[in-house]
Amino acid sequence: MAAASSPSSLHSSLRSCSKISITSHLSFSGSSPGFVKIPSRSGICSVGRICAAPLRSQANPVKVSASAAPVMDKPDSRVSTVVDVDLGNRSYPIYIGPGLLDEPDLLQRHVHGKRVLVVTNTTIAPLYLDKVTSALTHGNENISVESVILPDGEQYKNMETLMKVFDKAIETRLDRKCTFVALGGGVIGDMCGFAAAAFLRGVNFIQIPTTLMAMVDSSVGGKTGINHPLGKNMIGAFYQPQCVLVDTDTLNTLRERELASGIAEVVKYGLIRDAAFFEWLENNMHTLLARDPIALSYAIKRSCENKAEVVSLDEKESGLRATLNLGHTFGHAIETQAGYGQWLHGEAVAAGTVMAVDMSFRLGWIDETIKKRTLDILQLAKLPIAPPDVMTVDKFKKTMAVDKKVADGLLRLILLKGPLGNCVFTGDYDRNVLDETLRAFCKS
Amino acid sequence: MAAASSPSSLHSSLRSCSKISITSHLSFSGSSPGFVKIPSRSGICSVGRICAAPLRSQANPVKVSASAAPVMDKPDSRVSTVVDVDLGNRSYPIYIGPGLLDEPDLLQRHVHGKRVLVVTNTTIAPLYLDKVTSALTHGNENISVESVILPDGEQYKNMETLMKVFDKAIETRLDRKCTFVALGGGVIGDMCGFAAAAFLRGVNFIQIPTTLMAMVDSSVGGKTGINHPLGKNMIGAFYQPQCVLVDTDTLNTLRERELASGIAEVVKYGLIRDAAFFEWLENNMHTLLARDPIALSYAIKRSCENKAEVVSLDEKESGLRATLNLGHTFGHAIETQAGYGQWLHGEAVAAGTVMAVDMSFRLGWIDETIKKRTLDILQLAKLPIAPPDVMTVDKFKKTMAVDKKVADGLLRLILLKGPLGNCVFTGDYDRNVLDETLRAFCKS
Ligand SMILES: NC(=O)c1ccc[n+]([C@@H]2O[C@H](COP(=O)([O-])OP(=O)(O)OC[C@H]3O[C@@H](n4cnc5c(N)ncnc54)[C@H](O)[C@@H]3O)[C@@H](O)[C@H]2O)c1
Ligand SMILES: NC(=O)c1ccc[n+]([C@@H]2O[C@H](COP(=O)([O-])OP(=O)(O)OC[C@H]3O[C@@H](n4cnc5c(N)ncnc54)[C@H](O)[C@@H]3O)[C@@H](O)[C@H]2O)c1
Ligand SMILES: [Zn+2]
Ligand SMILES: [Zn+2]
Numbered sequence: 006m007a008a009a010s011s012p013s014s015l016h017s018s019l020r021s022c023s024k025i026s027i028t029s030h031l032s033f034s035g036s037s038p039g040f041v042k043i044p045s046r047s048g049i050c051s052v053g054r055i056c057a058a059p060l061r062s063q064a065n066p067v068k069v070s071a072s073a074a075p076v077m078d079k080p081d082s083r084v085s086t087v088v089d090v091d092l093g094n095r096s097y098p099i100y101i102g103p104g105l106l107d108e109p110d111l112l113q114r115h116v117h118g119k120r121v122l123v124v125t126n127t128t129i130a131p132l133y134l135d136k137v138t139s140a141l142t143h144g145n146e147n148i149s150v151e152s153v154i155l156p157d158g159e160q161y162k163n164m165e166t167l168m169k170v171f172d173k174a175i176e177t178r179l180d181r182k183c184t185f186v187a188l189g190g191g192v193i194g195d196m197c198g199f200a201a202a203a204f205l206r207g208v209n210f211i212q213i214p215t216t217l218m219a220m221v222d223s224s225v226g227g228k229t230g231i232n233h234p235l236g237k238n239m240i241g242a243f244y245q246p247q248c249v250l251v252d253t254d255t256l257n258t259l260r261e262r263e264l265a266s267g268i269a270e271v272v273k274y275g276l277i278r279d280a281a282f283f284e285w286l287e288n289n290m291h292t293l294l295a296r297d298p299i300a301l302s303y304a305i306k307r308s309c310e311n312k313a314e315v316v317s318l319d320e321k322e323s324g325l326r327a328t329l330n331l332g333h334t335f336g337h338a339i340e341t342q343a344g345y346g347q348w349l350h351g352e353a354v355a356a357g358t359v360m361a362v363d364m365s366f367r368l369g370w371i372d373e374t375i376k377k378r379t380l381d382i383l384q385l386a387k388l389p390i391a392p393p394d395v396m397t398v399d400k401f402k403k404t405m406a407v408d409k410k411v412a413d414g415l416l417r418l419i420l421l422k423g424p425l426g427n428c429v430f431t432g433d434y435d436r437n438v439l440d441e442t443l444r445a446f447c448k449s
Numbered sequence: 450m451a452a453a454s455s456p457s458s459l460h461s462s463l464r465s466c467s468k469i470s471i472t473s474h475l476s477f478s479g480s481s482p483g484f485v486k487i488p489s490r491s492g493i494c495s496v497g498r499i500c501a502a503p504l505r506s507q508a509n510p511v512k513v514s515a516s517a518a519p520v521m522d523k524p525d526s527r528v529s530t531v532v533d534v535d536l537g538n539r540s541y542p543i544y545i546g547p548g549l550l551d552e553p554d555l556l557q558r559h560v561h562g563k564r565v566l567v568v569t570n571t572t573i574a575p576l577y578l579d580k581v582t583s584a585l586t587h588g589n590e591n592i593s594v595e596s597v598i599l600p601d602g603e604q605y606k607n608m609e610t611l612m613k614v615f616d617k618a619i620e621t622r623l624d625r626k627c628t629f630v631a632l633g634g635g636v637i638g639d640m641c642g643f644a645a646a647a648f649l650r651g652v653n654f655i656q657i658p659t660t661l662m663a664m665v666d667s668s669v670g671g672k673t674g675i676n677h678p679l680g681k682n683m684i685g686a687f688y689q690p691q692c693v694l695v696d697t698d699t700l701n702t703l704r705e706r707e708l709a710s711g712i713a714e715v716v717k718y719g720l721i722r723d724a725a726f727f728e729w730l731e732n733n734m735h736t737l738l739a740r741d742p743i744a745l746s747y748a749i750k751r752s753c754e755n756k757a758e759v760v761s762l763d764e765k766e767s768g769l770r771a772t773l774n775l776g777h778t779f780g781h782a783i784e785t786q787a788g789y790g791q792w793l794h795g796e797a798v799a800a801g802t803v804m805a806v807d808m809s810f811r812l813g814w815i816d817e818t819i820k821k822r823t824l825d826i827l828q829l830a831k832l833p834i835a836p837p838d839v840m841t842v843d844k845f846k847k848t849m850a851v852d853k854k855v856a857d858g859l860l861r862l863i864l865l866k867g868p869l870g871n872c873v874f875t876g877d878y879d880r881n882v883l884d885e886t887l888r889a890f891c892k893s
Contacts, residue, residue, distance in 0.1 A: 175679045206685045235619045241650045
């Protein structure tokens with residue numbers, strides 16, 4: 006049942022101005038209380054054992070030393086992995102695995118100073134705030150934990166809510182040496198990260214993402230911020246955490262739709278640059294949806310590695326980085342027109358991905374099997390594979406024309422091209438084919 | 450009348466973790482329209498000519514290549530200088546001189562993209578907004594300038610006012626390539642800088658300080674931010690500008706009290722680390738107060754160099770950097786207790802400086818001439834040399850105990866020690882002497 010990762014050559018056009026490099030190792034913590042790093046053993050890979058096989062190798066400074074294939078036939082073994090995001094003196098580890106919130110040492114080694122402010126929301130606080138507080142203070146009476154519980158929802162990702170974080174920090178007289186901890190999904194992560202960046206011009210920051218979306222997307226890249234009434238994520242900062250702690254057990258309470266929404270982004274990494282991962286996802290989707298901790302850990306790890314590589318190769322979002330937006334241009338139109346909040350981001354991305362893949366096929370850039378496999382895997386994840394009925398060709402065109410990916414009036418799109426795992430970001434395609442795709446997916 | 454700068458050895462305890470290095474050159478733009486850099490000629494210095502004499506030299510990376518002695522007997526010659534703040538890929542020049550807003554090329558070479566947002570206030574807009582707009586667009590029709598005019602006053606340095614900057618930027622659809630220009634004093638500079646840091650996670654930023662305070666203090670160090678109802682400058686970012694343009698002519702409209710307020714900070718640089726500069730100030734205070742552009746340029750330049758050196762040697766505000774707060778602990782108590790806005794910041798600093806110097810003298814750390822010279826120079830600048838009558842010993846103690854410079858219950862103060870131009874940041878002094886100073890300056 007386990008799928009070992011296979012070597013895969015680099016396909017995207019790589020640039021040399023890398024800043025982020027990643028290294029991964031697989032750890033087995035079994036019943037030991039601490040988080041024990043076991044050096045990865047490149048090349049030695051056997052089913053039924055902890056193993057690490059080389060995923061791909063390339064010139065420095067982007068180093069992917071090893072990728073782990075989880076052991077599926079031992080579902081209760083506690084496997085944890087670390088992805089090291091290498092940013093020079095701002096490097097940080099992403100710890101991934103089940104039960105990590107029960108290992109206080111992991112968090113505590115990244116807490117600077119004695120005072121912590123946990124930022125969370127009304128949904129997550131009753132579920133995990135006590136646990137996180139314990140993890141922060143267990144065996145360490147010097148640490149005092151404050152918390153601020155924000156209202157839940159994207160509509161609260163704004164300046165007014167952000168001020169509540171500052172209010173709390175200042176009322177409780179936190180100083181420069183404190184640490185902010187984001188406990189929640191992407192909304193909490195983005196807000197808490199920006200608050201940490203701006204409070205006293207920057208304090209320490211730890212991320213504990215609790216949605217799959219936040220685990221596979223916001224944990225890499227350092228983007229933080231809030232919305233403005235006139236636009237999403239308009240105000241923010243690039244700010245790196247001290248560490249990211251992904252306890253896959255927290256996903257057990259996540260609503261199914263939210264889990265699937267995150268999977269849309271996971272599938273995206275496979276489609277744009279990682280065929281072996283896509284195949285693994287095809288084989289393990291049921292296990293993932295059953296929230297198997299080992300499968301989840303692996304999918305999250307591989308996603309973080311893929312995102313870290315792309316971001317490191319193109320920090321400035323000039324080209325390669327745009328490929329992370331596969332399906333997002335169509336998806337953005339759906340999110341906007343269906344009314345924000347009606348469709349989850351990942352749901353819109355899924356439908357958008359199907360449209361991008363359809364268009365790639367119509368252009369003759371991919372063969373039909375890729376289109377079919379994309380449809381199948383998204384359906385397996387119970388994600389939508391078409392836009393809602395309200396969408397018309399005109400609505401798509403109207404929204405897509407103001408989408409930020411339009412440079413010089415030319416609508417550039419991320420489209421698949423070549424064998425599975427290859428894509429392009431281009432405005433050089435037949436306009437009629439875009440129209441064909443839009444007509445195929447809209448009633449009018 | 451001109452005072453050539455004399456070599457001065459480094460006195461403060463220097464650390465090696467330098468990030469900012471500064472180099473200066475003197476330029477003569479005469480009647481030529483552009484800003485012509487003339488290489489500095491170290492060592493060759495004659496009165497009545499443009500000259501550059503070595504101020505001090507020290508090991509890399511803090512390089513002060515040359516300092517300019519302005520030519521006082523040719524008051525109408527247009528002398529401009531540049532201080533280069535060397536921060537690796539975030540290095541920027543500070544242009545200093547009269548009439549610089551009439552040299553469009555200076556600004557335009559630092560504008561990235563085609564769209565500019567000028568942030569200013571209701572007092573400054575009628576005086577300089579047209580001029581700045583002309584400077585930005587003259588001979589360059591591609592550049593479009595938007596502006597946002599904020600209410601005037603420290604009480605508006607808050608989140609609500611900051612949002613007006615974002616509102617304007619978003620309503621006018623500015624993108625990542627735009628440039629924010631701060632036109633005003635420290636309040637505008639701090640707010641616009643933070644807005645530039647946060648808008649779309651960071652856009653280009655140019656500072657045009659129009660108060661002496663902003664020219665000699667906020668133009669170096671990269672601190673930006675806003676106040677929170679519970680504390681000053683609590684929310685912000687470290688963010689460096691593309692350039693700082695100091696047109697000394699803008700000081701002609703500044704109220705006398707505001708000019709003097711800036712001079713308190715200028716005098717501070719002399720006291721804590723630059724005896725030669727202090728002497729120059731003693732000799733040229735009348736010329737400065739008469740707003741002689743050459744004297745102003747020199748004083749601003751020397752202040753920026755001193756601040757850049759201190760900041761570069763101690764980015765983390767651990768010790769040396771604290772010396773920039775000479776007089777600020779006593780001053781802060783005055784500002785707080787006299788009611789913010791009653792006393793200008795520099796006025797409070799002046800009275801606070803007198804108190805710190807008095808205490809240094811009582812401790813036997815400096816001789817009486819330094820105390821006398823400090824009093825004289827501040828009086829010359831028409832700055833207060835004692836706290837207001839409302840201040841009592843208790844009020845001082847109460848406020849100073851919560852001042853941020855208290856570490857571990859010990860009130861550390863910046864005090865002068867040794868020959869002119871030397872200071873210490875210490876909690877190691879006789880407590881009774883502090884009481885003596887407080888009693889000497891308070892009626893009860
Ligand atoms: N910074 C980045 O790079 C980045 C990347 C992707 C998305 N984002 C941002 O993230 C946001 C979307 O994130 P999201 O999808 O996580 O949405 P979210 O944060 O709103 O979380 C979705 C819902 O799940 C709830 N929830 C979270 N964890 C839970 C758990 N363990 N159990 C039960 N319920 C739980 C939340 O309270 C919320 O109601 C957007 O604002 C987006 O802009 C940022
Ligand atoms: N970032 C830093 O490193 C730094 C350093 C020092 C001070 N500051 C901040 O700067 C602020 C104080 O700055 P400030 O002293 O410049 O006060 P300010 O910005 O309030 O300006 C003082 C007054 O002068 C007016 N003014 C400005 N330029 C003028 C001109 N050319 N002609 C006529 N009027 C003019 C202003 O409108 C205002 O009324 C404080 O908020 C302080 O925190 C920041
Ligand atoms: Zn997305
Ligand atoms: Zn000051």
